[in-house]
Amino acid sequence: MMTSHEEFLDTRRFDGTVVVAAIVLYRTPLDLLERCIRSLMRQHLSADAKIVLAFRDNDCGSTLPAVAGLIDTLGLADRVILWDAGDNVGFGRAHNAIFAACRKVMGDRAWLHLCVNPDSIYHHRAVSAMVAFAAHHGFRGLFEARQFPREHPKPYDKQDFRTNWCSGCALLIPSSVYAELGGFCDDFFMYCEDVDLSWRTRLAGMECRVVPQALVQHDVARKGRDNDFERRHMIISGYKLARRYGGAKFAKAMGDMMRELLSPEELRQIAAWDKSFKPVPVPQGCDIPTFDHQFTFAQARW
Amino acid sequence: MDTALFSLQCQDYQPIEVVVVFQGVSGADRGHLDSALQVYRDMGMDVRLVVNPTDEDQRSRNLNLGLMAARGQFVAFLDDDDVVYARHYVNLIEAMGSDGCAWAYANTYQANMEFASDGSLYVRSYDNPFEKPRYCFIDHYLGNFIPIHSFCVDRMSEIGSRLAFDETMIRHEDYDAILRLSSEGRPAFAPEFTCEYRIRQDGSNTVLAGTLDDADLRLKSRAWDQAQGQLERTRDRLNVSLWNRDIFSEISRLRGEVHRLSMLVDDPAGHLYGVKPLRYRLSDKLNGAVKRLPVAHVGMRRLGESLDRAVESLRQYLRTRR
Numbered sequence: 001m002m003t004s005h006e007e008f009l010d011t012r013r014f015d016g017t018v019v020v021a022a023i024v025l026y027r028t029p030l031d032l033l034e035r036c037i038r039s040l041m042r043q044h045l046s047a048d049a050k051i052v053l054a055f056r057d058n059d060c061g062s063t064l065p066a067v068a069g070l071i072d073t074l075g076l077a078d079r080v081i082l083w084d085a086g087d088n089v090g091f092g093r094a095h096n097a098i099f100a101a102c103r104k105v106m107g108d109r110a111w112l113h114l115c116v117n118p119d120s121i122y123h124h125r126a127v128s129a130m131v132a133f134a135a136h137h138g139f140r141g142l143f144e145a146r147q148f149p150r151e152h153p154k155p156y157d158k159q160d161f162r163t164n165w166c167s168g169c170a171l172l173i174p175s176s177v178y179a180e181l182g183g184f185c186d187d188f189f190m191y192c193e194d195v196d197l198s199w200r201t202r203l204a205g206m207e208c209r210v211v212p213q214a215l216v217q218h219d220v221a222r223k224g225r226d227n228d229f230e231r232r233h234m235i236i237s238g239y240k241l242a243r244r245y246g247g248a249k250f251a252k253a254m255g256d257m258m259r260e261l262l263s264p265e266e267l268r269q270i271a272a273w274d275k276s277f278k279p280v281p282v283p284q285g286c287d288i289p290t291f292d293h294q295f296t297f298a299q300a301r302w
Numbered sequence: 303m304d305t306a307l308f309s310l311q312c313q314d315y316q317p318i319e320v321v322v323v324f325q326g327v328s329g330a331d332r333g334h335l336d337s338a339l340q341v342y343r344d345m346g347m348d349v350r351l352v353v354n355p356t357d358e359d360q361r362s363r364n365l366n367l368g369l370m371a372a373r374g375q376f377v378a379f380l381d382d383d384d385v386v387y388a389r390h391y392v393n394l395i396e397a398m399g400s401d402g403c404a405w406a407y408a409n410t411y412q413a414n415m416e417f418a419s420d421g422s423l424y425v426r427s428y429d430n431p432f433e434k435p436r437y438c439f440i441d442h443y444l445g446n447f448i449p450i451h452s453f454c455v456d457r458m459s460e461i462g463s464r465l466a467f468d469e470t471m472i473r474h475e476d477y478d479a480i481l482r483l484s485s486e487g488r489p490a491f492a493p494e495f496t497c498e499y500r501i502r503q504d505g506s507n508t509v510l511a512g513t514l515d516d517a518d519l520r521l522k523s524r525a526w527d528q529a530q531g532q533l534e535r536t537r538d539r540l541n542v543s544l545w546n547r548d549i550f551s552e553i554s555r556l557r558g559e560v561h562r563l564s565m566l567v568d569d570p571a572g573h574l575y576g577v578k579p580l581r582y583r584l585s586d587k588l589n590g591a592v593k594r595l596p597v598a599h600v601g602m603r604r605l606g607e608s609l610d611r612a613v614e615s616l617r618q619y620l621r622t623r624r
Contacts, residue, residue, distance in 0.1 A: 042345050044341075121311070121312050123308050124341065124345065146422075148305070148308070148309075148312075148385075149305075149309055149385045149386075149387055149498060150387070151425050156424075158416065158417075158418040158419055158424050159418075159419045160419075161418070212418050212420055212422035212424075213420065213422055215305065215308060217308070217309075217312040217388065219387065219388045219389070301425065301426065301427060302425075302427045302428045
């Protein structure tokens, strides 16, 4: 007997493009999540594309009952292909867990993994623009929506829309590319895992691109954020990124800051990581990894 | 206009009633607009279309038509090519409530836009030419730093109920209206940057920036000059009462100028203020300060006259009581 989402995706009747909206939760306010899901469900998609939802709760499932209630209220039970929960493993590892679970659900079918921030709102044509843009580029590479209204300051080419790296805020990754790259690097908890994935994408000969017609509202200045926590993790991730790609000067600067901000236990963990991490091979003279522009990792527009 | 509507759809403050004023006589344009609005209606947005059937540039009339059609307590305006951030209206309404003001404004970014190869807009840079640390009527009198989409008015208040745009004006109409509004009641200020004034560098805005065609530039300049004259007449007619905080703010600003001037004198090598020769920098600063003095002087004189009148009224009242 088929489950409801299997009916929704029934391959006998549907062989179009499936977009898996992968949503990682961690004590996410329900009102923000509702706005996000509503925006995904009102997407203007062509008949050969469908969106399904995949949830992973990083707070061991504490949010899932409420989210399930919301999904029922919205009448979207058949759109959910995954309810996953576990410890707070961070952004990249949570997406890897979703991707691995989706592989079991999707079988041989290719799909598009869309990293969805639960506090974002998608313009009604954003997903169709991303799918069409990715199709135009043969589903090779990473495809990032434009953050709205305040864009990320890293530049992109106004002719072909290539960019140095793609933000994970609203990022479309074809399943074949995700599998080829091995997904996000497990070393990162939050921040810089998207830069790492982007640089590996480009080192593998593919491109990172901004989809100019895809707008996704994301309010980075929203109240209630723990700025100290985020700053510490940004510095740790900056250090790990620099170590993986040989950015000695940047790694030293991050190391100096870590010694001021982190506890002895946290510093011991970083020291242990230092002994075991695998550097990413970068060809001589390759300018893809760049550490000259702080955390913008590209010449900022402003 | 789609991005403007999307920014309204993303607002934390809900519900929002959207009144779109279409100025034009082309049925095709109107039909195209109406179908674009229908998309948002289908998503649950409360959108109405008001038509001003003219080919003339009647922006004040358009604003008044929108104002008349709006039904809510609070009213705000948004040009079709600008955007507001998610917390914009929440912040403004909170600021009005906490300061007991009839209107409020927020800080505004200027986004300098270019077209990308697919026709989408690319943000080249952001500036903040409108930024002020606080509201000061004298500053506002001298130049506008409150773009039309940065403010919100409570129409249930006595002052807010008188909001209207002068329909003889086709430029500066917003400045003219809020200058009259602020002469009656100062606004609350929400200092966060929560909106963008978007300027397209191809010159397709009404501002002069990026205009390459001479005829177009002359036309735009003439319209702005004409509006400047009308604005001066509004200023002449304003009956302004200066508040203590206006005066102290101006005094504080003048003290700052004096401090900066003294720094200039102590900095002949120009380390602090660039390489411009000291004598030019000094004369520029002094000119700027002197130009503002008459306004402060007029304001103080009017304040004195108001006080005299109040004292005289009090005396008369006391005489009648005896």
